Amino acid sequence: MDRVLAMQAFIRVVDTGSFTAAAEALGMPKATLTRGVQELEAHLRTQLLNRTTRRVGVTPDGALYYERASRLLAELDELEGSLNRQGRTPHGKLRVDLPGSIGRSMIIPALPDFYARYPDIQLELGVSDRPVDLLAERVDCVLRGGEISDPTLVARRIGAFExxxxxxxxxxxxxxxxxxxxxxxxxxxxxxxxxxxxxxxxxxxxxxxxxxxxxxxxxxxxxxxxxxxxxxxxxxxxxxxxxxxxxxxxxxxxxxxxxxxxxxxxxRIPLYIAFPPNRHLSTRLRVFVDWVVELMGQVERMQR
Known part of the structure; x- marks a missing residue:
């Protein structure tokens, strides 16, 4: 397996805690993903994962490799994004989780404007008020009304509702x-x-x-x-x-x-956008955040 793809496979296994879920997330056969992780461990000459019949855990070496590989792949994504800004519009899939009331009244009605600007971005909107595990559920960012109490997330305040x-x-x-x-x-x-x-x-x-x-x-x-x-x-x-x-x-x-x-x-109830701290803002996520900030500015002007 390609080294970068093997790194992505390993990171997804750690995120989801499952080879099956990781294979589904990456759209590849479980056997192919498993073989890729095994080849990566053989190349590194170290065990990255502890496998049992109940769960998959990360070893100390695996935890260190996970952190550095995550940063490396994020920097690679950012490099590709910078080239996109020079030559092409941002593209790719973006998974966003948001409350139903915000999605129904604010985000979804304004999406025609977003797609007019960024036609090559595919949005997957998870719409609910329940808390989500961003890593396990492969969510790039969440929009939430009210204070963000999860210390594992980086939160940016982007507006407030009257x-x-x-x-x-x-x-x-x-x-x-x-x-x-x-x-x-x-x-x-x-x-x-x-x-x-x-x-x-x-x-x-x-x-x-x-x-x-x-x-x-x-x-x-x-x-x-x-x-x-x-x-x-x-x-x-x-x-x-x-x-x-x-x-x-x-x-x-x-x-x-x-x-x-x-x-x-x-x-006023604050509106935050939050994402995991070990992820750099990809170009597609950055433009989405900027668009939501602009949208909230229009909402706040209407409120005033």
Whole structure:
């Protein structure tokens, strides 16, 4: 097997913890990949992987080789990318994971502009609010609303969303219209709660008006851990919701939602793009990041 391909095979086995998964990721027969890793170990005269019937682990020499080989292949990718910038447009496959609400309301509607600029980039969008293992799932980067707590990731803040408190007209007919955010902690004004897919904890909302501060957890009959489900629950008249302005403003304009407490402010929710620290930004990832930053700039101008 070609040396570079053998290095890629070894790195993918370490990332996925499986020869089978690595072969599927690289689109080659498992036997070919296994033979390539064995040839690499023979060439280096050292064992890179510990193989058992249950799992594949990396040896101390393998861990050192993994780190250096990862950097070498990243530099090779960057070199090819620099040549692309001189002669060709960025190309190749890019796997991005993002929340459904951000994908539906912001990223996917703007993709025609992205493809007009970069027609040779193939995007694979994983759309969910669940935490993902970037290495095991071969994800190049993630977009996430809220702070990134994973210390193993490099995170870049690329914008922030204004948050609005809303409810449907039918909900307000049934329950009345609350006049103060503290009322949302009472049972007579049910809310839809959002709990973190990572921690399982309900995420409270903090509203401010001058020196007055109110934390809202609410009395919920329903809690969800997905942004699209959260929006669907609110539109089904199940409770008051807090949503990003870019996502709820079309529904406010159509009358499907009504804004509550317009003289109160919520802390903006930051938007981050994150990727593993041992990966250089490839050209295709760099242009995607730059495009999302530009898109967020347009969103923030609309919010202002």
């Amino acid at each position: 948050l609005l408190v809303c409810a449907t007209p039918r909900y307000l007919e049934r329950h009345g219209t609350p006049t103060h955010p503290a009322q949302l902690n009472e049972a007579r004004f049910p809310v839809v709660q959002y709990f973190s897919a990572r921690t399982g904890q309900v995420i409270p909302d903090t509203l401010r008006r001058g020196e007055e501060v109110v934390e809202v957890r609410g009395q919920a009959r329903l809690a969800v851990n997905d942004g699209d489900a959260y929006m669907a629950a609110a539109l089904a008249d199940l409770g008051v919701m807090v949503g990003a302005s870019v996502m709820v403003e079309p529904l406010l304009a159509s009358g499907q939602l009504v804004r509550l407490f317009p003289d109160w402010e919520l802390e």
